[in-house]
Amino acid sequence: MNELILSTFEYSVDPTAVGQLMYRLIVELYPICRSITGDGIRETLRILQRQFPLELREIPTGTQVFDWTVPKEWNIRDAYVKNSNGERVVDFQKSNLHVLNYSVPVRRRMSLAELKEHLFTLPTQPDWIPYRTSYYEESWGFCLSQRQLAALIEDEYEVCIDSTLKNGHLTYGEFFLPGETQDEVLISCHACHPSLCNDNLSGIALAASLAQHLGARPRRYSYRFLFIPGTIGAITWLALNEDKIPRIKHGLVLSGVGDAGELHYKKSRQGTAEIDRAVTHILQHSGYPYQLLEFSPYGYDERQFCSPGINLPAGRLSRTPHGTFPEYHTSADNLDFVHADRLGEAFAVCLEIFSLLENNETFVNLNPKCEPQLGKRGLYRIIGGQADAGLSEMAMLWVLNLSDGRNSLLDIAERSGIRFDILKKAAGTLQEHCLLRKHFEICSSQVA
Numbered sequence: 001m002n003e004l005i006l007s008t009f010e011y012s013v014d015p016t017a018v019g020q021l022m023y024r025l026i027v028e029l030y031p032i033c034r035s036i037t038g039d040g041i042r043e044t045l046r047i048l049q050r051q052f053p054l055e056l057r058e059i060p061t062g063t064q065v066f067d068w069t070v071p072k073e074w075n076i077r078d079a080y081v082k083n084s085n086g087e088r089v090v091d092f093q094k095s096n097l098h099v100l101n102y103s104v105p106v107r108r109r110m111s112l113a114e115l116k117e118h119l120f121t122l123p124t125q126p127d128w129i130p131y132r133t134s135y136y137e138e139s140w141g142f143c144l145s146q147r148q149l150a151a152l153i154e155d156e157y158e159v160c161i162d163s164t165l166k167n168g169h170l171t172y173g174e175f176f177l178p179g180e181t182q183d184e185v186l187i188s189c190h191a192c193h194p195s196l197c198n199d200n201l202s203g204i205a206l207a208a209s210l211a212q213h214l215g216a217r218p219r220r221y222s223y224r225f226l227f228i229p230g231t232i233g234a235i236t237w238l239a240l241n242e243d244k245i246p247r248i249k250h251g252l253v254l255s256g257v258g259d260a261g262e263l264h265y266k267k268s269r270q271g272t273a274e275i276d277r278a279v280t281h282i283l284q285h286s287g288y289p290y291q292l293l294e295f296s297p298y299g300y301d302e303r304q305f306c307s308p309g310i311n312l313p314a315g316r317l318s319r320t321p322h323g324t325f326p327e328y329h330t331s332a333d334n335l336d337f338v339h340a341d342r343l344g345e346a347f348a349v350c351l352e353i354f355s356l357l358e359n360n361e362t363f364v365n366l367n368p369k370c371e372p373q374l375g376k377r378g379l380y381r382i383i384g385g386q387a388d389a390g391l392s393e394m395a396m397l398w399v400l401n402l403s404d405g406r407n408s409l410l411d412i413a414e415r416s417g418i419r420f421d422i423l424k425k426a427a428g429t430l431q432e433h434c435l436l437r438k439h440f441e442i443c444s445s446q447v448a
Contacts, residue, residue, distance in 0.1 A: 019344025073168025202258035251314025258338030261320030273313030
């Protein structure tokens with residue numbers, strides 16, 4: 001990612017090295033059987049606590065959160081289907097996807113015909129195991145490959161799901177980084193899926209890396225990171241933290257950022273929020289293919305943050321959108337499906353987005369009556385009249401012309417077509433020469 005400067009936080013970072021660290025975290029988290037509640041998501045969050053001071057929140061079963069209720073807590077120890085020879089023909093120990101997530105406990109013997117009523121496969125992908133859930137309707141079942149199903153013979157089968165579904169807690173992780181202001185950037189990822197690498201773990205790894213890197217640098221904004229179970233986690237956090245909502249100025253949901261597809265950004269419900277414009281600008285100048293998606297009320301937790309009574313400026317960054325690649329919610333979303341270099345690219349893009357937000361300020365031209373003479377200040381090339389005035393010089397002219405106290409640097413970037421980081425550098429140079437000031441600053445040479 002040679003075109004991304006990562007200049008705002010004024011430190012160098014190697015996206016390739018960060019991507020490799022993210023991939024190693026995914027490898028560590030991959031075997032854990034996560035769900036929307038239970039010990040799996042707790043174990044995941046405790047691993048993240050080794051990297052930064054993540055706080056775990058426990059919300060009791062039965063807590064009313066808007067129109068929803070925090071469900072019972074689910075945990076599982078083992079599950080299998082054995083044939084009459086005692087062989088495990090379906091084994092939770094080999095893949096935690098084999099069990100319908102949130103299955104109630106069961107221990108029975110049954111015929112193949114009865115068993116088939118509780119089996120789920122993917123006939124079009126005969127070697128893959130599907131991921132299925134039954135969060136809000138008590139049921140049980142097994143997921144297996146179509147080849148496994150075809151190999152089952154008429155027999156009496158022993159079925160065991162050693163699970164519990166009882167009153168407990170919904171657990172989520174929250175990490176708050178205070179900045180110079182109380183205005184917040186919300187970064188959210190879902191942490192509730194079992195062994196699925198792109199749809200789940202890639203977002204967790206990206207958010208964790210961002211939390212580490214942003215925590216080590218000065219910040220204008222405060223940053224709030226949420227590692228939450230999908231849907232119910234976002235609803236729960238919003239219901240219990242309505243007092244914090246007005247402070248959130250920008251939001252970004254991270255999911256599916258590790259596959260080989262191009263980056264996709266789904267706009268917020270507002271459509272033209274500053275986060276929407278910032279991400280669009282960064283992607284336009286990233287040098288990588290990308291697509292912009294308009295908002296829809298279907299997807300990940302952006303739909304909760306963008307619900308009409310909340311209406312946060314929150315978009316979603318991903319690669320190939322969920323449901324549009326065959327590996328989605330299957331065992332093929334494994335360690336081979338995510339790539340360290342793509343993870344690193346997503347990390348670099350996110351840093352550039354936050355860099356823009358941190359530095360998107362509004363200035364006032366201190367010499368607004370006609371163009372100031374840049375040459376005598378050493379800011380203009382000696383030989384005039386050339387067709388190409390130079391990008392840095394054009395940037396200074398654009399900043400001077402539009403800095404009337406109403407246009408931000410992002411406004412100027414969109415109108416001029418010049419990259420934000422170049423305009424930021426130009427604004428800094430003009431400030432040094434007392435040609436420009438922020439709204440709240442007074443240039444020392446202007447003070448009597």
